[in-house]
Amino acid sequence: MNKALCYIRVSTEEQAREGVSLQAQEEKLRAYCKMADLEIVELIEESGISASKPLKERPGGKKLTELINNNKADHVVALKLDRLFRNAEDALHQTKEWDKKGVTLHLVDMGGQALNTQSAIGRFFLNVMAGFAELERNLIAERTTTALQHKKKNLEAYAPTPLGFERVEDNLKKDKEEWGIVHYIFKLRESGFSYWKIAKELNNRGIPGKRGGRWYAGTVRYVIQNDLYEEVAGCC
Numbered sequence: 001m002n003k004a005l006c007y008i009r010v011s012t013e014e015q016a017r018e019g020v021s022l023q024a025q026e027e028k029l030r031a032y033c034k035m036a037d038l039e040i041v042e043l044i045e046e047s048g049i050s051a052s053k054p055l056k057e058r059p060g061g062k063k064l065t066e067l068i069n070n071n072k073a074d075h076v077v078a079l080k081l082d083r084l085f086r087n088a089e090d091a092l093h094q095t096k097e098w099d100k101k102g103v104t105l106h107l108v109d110m111g112g113q114a115l116n117t118q119s120a121i122g123r124f125f126l127n128v129m130a131g132f133a134e135l136e137r138n139l140i141a142e143r144t145t146t147a148l149q150h151k152k153k154n155l156e157a158y159a160p161t162p163l164g165f166e167r168v169e170d171n172l173k174k175d176k177e178e179w180g181i182v183h184y185i186f187k188l189r190e191s192g193f194s195y196w197k198i199a200k201e202l203n204n205r206g207i208p209g210k211r212g213g214r215w216y217a218g219t220v221r222y223v224i225q226n227d228l229y230e231e232v233a234g235c236c
Contacts, residue, residue, distance in 0.1 A: 002037055002038050002039055002074075002075070003038070003039050003041045003072065003073040003074060003075065004033055004038040004039065004040050004041060004073055004075035004076070004077050004106075005040075005041055005042055005044060005064055005067055005068070005072070005073045005075070005076050005077070006026070006029045006030070006033065006040055006042070006043045006044065006077045006078070007044050007045075007046075007060065007061075007064055007076060007077070007078045007083065007084060008022050008025040008026055008029065008043070008044070008045045008046070008078070008079065008083065009022075009025075009045070009046040009047075009049055009051070009058075009060070009083045009084075010022055010025070010046075010047060010048075011048060011049060011050050011051070022045050022047060025079045025083070026043060026045070028079060028108050028109060029043075029077050029078070029079065029108055032077060032106065032108045032114060033077060036106070038075055038077065038106075041067070041072055041073045042067065042072075042073075044060040044063055044064050045060060046058055046059065046060040046061070051082055051083075051085070051086045052086055053086065054086060054090055055084055055085060055086075055090065055094060061084075064076070068098065068101060068103055069101075071101075073103070074101075074102055074103050074104065075103065075104050075105075075106060076098065076103060076104070076105050076106065077106040077108065078105075078106070078107060078108070079107070079108050079109050080107060080108075080109055081107055081126075081129055081130065085130075087134055088130035088131055088134035089134075091126070091130045092126075092127065092130055095117060095126060098117075099117065099123075104116050104117055104118040105117045105126070107126075115129075149227075155171055155172040155173075156170060156171060156172065160210070160211075161210070162210070162226065162228055163178050163181065163182060163209070163210045163223060164178045164179040164181070164182040164228075164229070165178070178210070181202075181207060182223060182229055184202075184207075185198055185202070185220060185223050185224065186224070186229070188201060189224055194217075195217035195218075195220040195221045195224070196217040196220075198215070198217075198220045199214075199215035199216050199217050199219070199220050200215075202215040202220075203215050
C-alpha cells in the first residue's frame with residue numbers, strides 16, 4: 001500500500017507566537033505526498049493541543065492510532081518530530097510499534113530535507129534527532145529553573161505571586177498578614193502535622209488560600225517545599 005495518514009497540530013500559543021498555521025502544514029504535507037506518490041487516506045488535525053500530551057491521549061492522535069491498528073494506512077506523514085511526540089522516549093517507543101506493523105514515518109521539513117524511517121539511515125537520524133530534541137527540552141527546563149531561583153533569591157516578581165507577598169511593579173514585597181499564615185503553616189508542620197491535617201486546620205479556621213480558595217494537601221506542600229520561605233523554615 002501507499003496509503004498515508006497526514007497529521008498536523010498546533011497549539012494556540014504557537015500559532016500566535018510563530019504563525020505555524022495548520023494550513024501551512026497541510027500544504028507542505030500534501031505537496032510531499034504528491035511527490036512521494038502517497039495517497040492521503042485522511043488528514044488529521046489538532047488545534048490548540050499541547051505536545052505535552054502523549055500522542056494516544058490526544059483526540060486526533062487516538063484516531064491516528066486506531067486507523068493504523070485497523071491497517072488503513074502504512075505511512076504516517078507529519079511536518080516535524082515535535083508535531084507528533086512530546087519527548088524522545090515517546091517518539092522512539094511509538095515508532096518501534098509502527099515498525100512492527102510495517103508503518104513508515106515521514107517527516108517533511110527537517111532543515112530543508114525530508115526523512116522517512118523506511119531505511120536504516122532514516123531510522124538512525126530519527127534516533128539522533130529524538131535525542132537532540134530531548135536534550136533541548138532538558139536545557140530549557142534547566143534555564144527556567146535557574147531563572148526562577150534567581151528571581152526568588154532577589155525577590156523579583158514571578159507568576160503566580162506566592163503566599164506572603166504582593167507584587168509591586170517587578171518586585172515582591174512581604175504582605176504582613178499573609179506572612180503570618182506562612183509562619184503558622186511551618187509551626188504546624190514542625191509540630192508534626194501532615195500536609196492534609198494542616199490544610200484541614202487552615203480551612204476550619206477560615207483562613208483562605210492566596211487566591212481566596214480552600215487549602216489542600218498539595219497547596220500546603222507547595223508552601224513547605226518552596227525555598228522562598230527558607231528563613232521561616234529555619235526559625236521554626
